[in-house]
Amino acid sequence: MNTPAAAFATTPGPDTATGADQAGTQRHHNEGHGRRLTAAFEALEAFPALAESRNRLLRLVSADRVSTSEVVGAVESDVALVIAVLRLGNQVEGKTRGRVESVVQAVELLSPEAVQSLATRARTFDFFERSSVWDAAPERFRLHGVATQRAADRLAQEAEYEHRDRLMVTALLHDIGKLVLMHAYPGYPQQVHAGARTPEERIHRERRELGVDHALVGGVLARRWGLPKAVASVIERHHSDDATGEAAFVRLADMLAHYAQGGAVSPTELLRCARVIGLGPTELRSVMYDLPYPTTGRTRQIDPCPLSSREVEVLKRLSEGKVYKQIALELQLSTSTVRTHLHNIYGKLGAVDRAQAVLMATERGWL
Template identity: 85%
Template structure:
């Protein structure tokens, strides 16, 4: 992205803004600061523990795609790196890979391992002057928003759940740009603003631009697909739909779960956009502090046949061999044979472990 493009994305700030205090007086200077900040994000570090967990997963003898996806999706920098690499692969998918799931399907475990090995890392106990504690604060809110978005997607049956995990985690990347470009951000810019709406209004007033717009520009600079960049750019828009609406509501719910102020009116208005009424929203808000519930995503291919899955589903419901045989119109010996095959395919030693493994993989 050119300096002129960066300047166009960010009009000149008001007279009392941190941008001017830092020396930016014209759009051109404003653009240079943003361009420098975009370049600084090229070295944004992954949490050391996230990187190490990913290396352990891809280094296993039998690599599970689901485990790789979970390890990558836990970290902002890893998601960015994997998505960017996948979108650079030549072919019909170039520039169209919208999720970590598709990225992991496209990239070899060796490619992911190499990427993780080269990643810069951040450790809470070993801070650097460049980012201080910003990566960890950013990750905590990103993961909280991602978790809330996944809960909303489960509640509504949203089809683009895999892509939503990316857009929810990366929704605030524009804040990292502004933080690097203006030393007074966010404290001097947000001032006494309490809710997300108040803070975005202050950004537009003080800087002439907001973190959502800047984040969209950065996502496009990275070559991420239009749907991802658009969701990031519009996650504070009143008329947002699909991912942007889910992320906006999830962002508010993450602030709510962390004890920060949110607007009840905006919560309800945004919930209605994705098809949730007050009763459903109350349920989601009540559930958020507790362990995640709902169906896991089926990422790894299921090794079980359709009939074996039917048997295992009934086993998970606590039914005995005779009940299963009667419902499926099979003999009890056939049910036992199916269960023997199920245990073998899943590497399970008993029914409890088989049900647990299948549930964790999203097959039940």
């Protein structure tokens, strides 16, 4: 693959130009190409957040008791909020500067006041109040980004992928390069993608018509924003035929999002990409079946658990329907000690009974 600099300088010149004329024409095209992309990069500074996402985040960070997991969930639901929080987190002085790869890391690093200030300043869009600058682009972009993020999360669960928090970011932001091309070229994507059906066909059209593709441009934009290399490289390589690791997860998730939204995808490419991340046809069918339904599976543990390891063991057995005597026998404790642990658990969680304690711990990913 071309380097970003080389790719930006690759725009086909006229077939009839030769020698010095061709070089001059090529230079003129390249300069215009570069100016368009630079202007588009700058325009992305004003890309808006969904008004409802911004408002929900403000309510959460203004609450008396701020829940890290709920704040992370609110940020991760919106492209502009993820970008803003990650950029701010990566600017904090110290050993984490330039190394914050997930919203979880950024929210833990930033104060609620900092997140509140960021959200307050965020530009917003609303379905019922169209912007003359972006029109419907933020809606379409967010819907596909969230669908890809959800598919990636389901794949991570199936493949037991360890970098789930970072994957939530790279999956949501994988198409940021499309926003750049949309702003730089009035004919994008309709004219550039004309006749193309699958993601593979569309990426080839971009390379042929523009000399670059949205994945490559997205990687450049992520680096321009100061996001870590691990994030930028996944965005840049998510359409590569030889994509491996997290880039392969995002590539497959992107195809699955198109599939779930009724778009055309290549069964051969789906299976090939699934095998790269260690999934076979059986696992892939399971993921494809689950996509139209609400997300289930392993809850992410974000909020710090206030319970001791012994208290977690007691509560886990309680969630399995075991009585005090069974729990005491398994953990080699007395029944009175089990009762003491449960009393402490209720106090720490603010629960009134065992059912509420189990529910609260499960929702927060502690069980």
